[in-house]
Amino acid sequence: MLIDGHSPVSRLVKVFSAQPKPELLDALQKLKRAGFIADAGGDDGAGDGSIEASGFFTRPIFPEPKDAGASAASESDETLQLLRKNGYVARIAKRAAEARKPVKDEKIHVLVIEDDEHLAKLLRMFLVMHEFVPRMAANRDGITAALRLAPKPDVALLDVTLPDIDGFEVLLRMKQHPVLKIVPVIVMTAKATREAVLKGLACGADGYITKPFDVDVISHAVKAVLGLK
Amino acid sequence: MSWQDLGKEFQKLRMEFRGSLPAKLKRLRSLWERIDCEEPDADALEILKRGLHTMAGSGGSFGLPQVSKAAAAAEDALDGLKAGSRPGAKRAAKFRALLDKLEKA
Numbered sequence: 538m539l540i541d542g543h544s545p546v547s548r549l550v551k552v553f554s555a556q557p558k559p560e561l562l563d564a565l566q567k568l569k570r571a572g573f574i575a576d577a578g579g580d581d582g583a584g585d586g587s588i589e590a591s592g593f594f595t596r597p598i599f600p601e602p603k604d605a606g607a608s609a610a611s612e613s614d615e616t617l618q619l620l621r622k623n624g625y626v627a628r629i630a631k632r633a634a635e636a637r638k639p640v641k642d643e644k645i646h647v648l649v650i651e652d653d654e655h656l657a658k659l660l661r662m663f664l665v666m667h668e669f670v671p672r673m674a675a676n677r678d679g680i681t682a683a684l685r686l687a688p689k690p691d692v693a694l695l696d697v698t699l700p701d702i703d704g705f706e707v708l709l710r711m712k713q714h715p716v717l718k719i720v721p722v723i724v725m726t727a728k729a730t731r732e733a734v735l736k737g738l739a740c741g742a743d744g745y746i747t748k749p750f751d752v753d754v755i756s757h758a759v760k761a762v763l764g765l766k
Numbered sequence: 767m768s769w770q771d772l773g774k775e776f777q778k779l780r781m782e783f784r785g786s787l788p789a790k791l792k793r794l795r796s797l798w799e800r801i802d803c804e805e806p807d808a809d810a811l812e813i814l815k816r817g818l819h820t821m822a823g824s825g826g827s828f829g830l831p832q833v834s835k836a837a838a839a840a841e842d843a844l845d846g847l848k849a850g851s852r853p854g855a856k857r858a859a860k861f862r863a864l865l866d867k868l869e870k871a
Contacts, residue, residue, distance in 0.1 A: 655783040656824045659776070666772050698819050727823035727838070749826025749834050 628754055629734070630723065630744035633764030644670045647759060648683050648690035650707065651725070652676065652699050656748075660694065663752040669759070677702040684711075690720055692759050697726045697737070705740055712741035721762035725750070783828045790821065791869055794840075798865065801847075802858050808850035815844055821868075836868040 546565075553562040639645065647664050651657040652675040664671040672690060674683040676699060684690070693711070697704025708724065711717045723744030724737040737745045743762045746754055760766070794817050800810040818841040825833030843861050847853055853861065 653820050653824045655779060655786065656827060659779055659827065662772065662775055662779070696823075698816055698823075700816070725823075727819050727834075748823030749828075749831065752827065 628746055628750075628758070629738070630746075630758035630761040631721075632761050633721075635764055636766070637764035639765065644668075645692070645759075645763065645765075646670045646672060646688060646690045648672045648674065648693040648720075650674045650680055650683075650693065650699070650704070651696045653696070659752060660755065663755065664759075667756050676700055680707060684717060689716060692763055693720055693722045694755065694759070695722050695724050695742075697724055697728060697733075705736060708737070708740045708742055723755075723758050723762060725755075780828045780830075783824070784830065787833070790817065791865070793817065794868075795865060798861065802853055802861075804852075806850055806852045811844065811847060811849045815841060818844070825871075830871070832871040833868065836864065836871045840864040840868060 549565060550562065553565050645668075647669045649657060649660050649664070649671050651660060651673070654675075657673055657675065661671045661673060672683050672686065674680045680702070695704050695708060697708075699707075704724065704726070708722055711720060711722060718741075721743035722741070723746060724742045725746050725748060726733065726737075727748040734745050734747075744758045746758060794814060797810045797814040797817065800807040801814065818837045821837035822834050822841055825831065825835075825837060840861060843857065843864055847857065
């Protein structure tokens, strides 16, 4: 279920109540009861009328320009066009079913599949800072080699636009592999269309993060899929 | 490494990323020339799209959202262009203008 984050929950409940399919309303209310979604600012309507989501959210791909004036208006039109074309920024990470408490000195191995050398460096640096153990790969051979290394990675960050293999294919193969299928995979991509997000999730991705992103988002997503606090 | 060091390293990486942009842009222009010519190179389009896609994905992460935005718009402008076919004059002019915009970003 993809939810427009700009509508308050109460309004969605009203709209869903008018639908012939009661399961939609039921699903929405379950999400609310479970605390996955709430009106920003609480139930008293003090918020800005948008949804606060836990574990996932979407927002426009590019912020509208702050400066008023003709050029801003023209840029805004362009932004709207891109929005229509490209969809949204997605920050999705399925929370692990069970919380995980790392034992003393346990290292979390993170496989980073990213062919942009600068972004790969940034991710490596950031993961090391968070005391993860990064393992880097940039192409098909690198991925194969990295996945053969012991121990198997605890989680994989996967760029889907790679020079010699489609990242979605890598995802599918991992999810079909008897050993690797349990490794959570977080897709990182500039492919921001709804179709691409749904494809990633349908292929078994545990997270979907559209680029560009702040590196903090990565740490949050990795911890979420592993059940770490 | 402390968080302060991380901040410095990030700045260094950001400078490195920014420094790499002219060469990347030159490569993108060169790929475009292989497409917008009498005998368009079928492989060049895919490489060009990937280059723009990568730039669109990484710019904002290095604090350069305008690079991401310009690269995404340029990638978008290639939609519908078939590999091995020469772009029309209108598309070519638009794409060149977007590359110029990317250069200024």
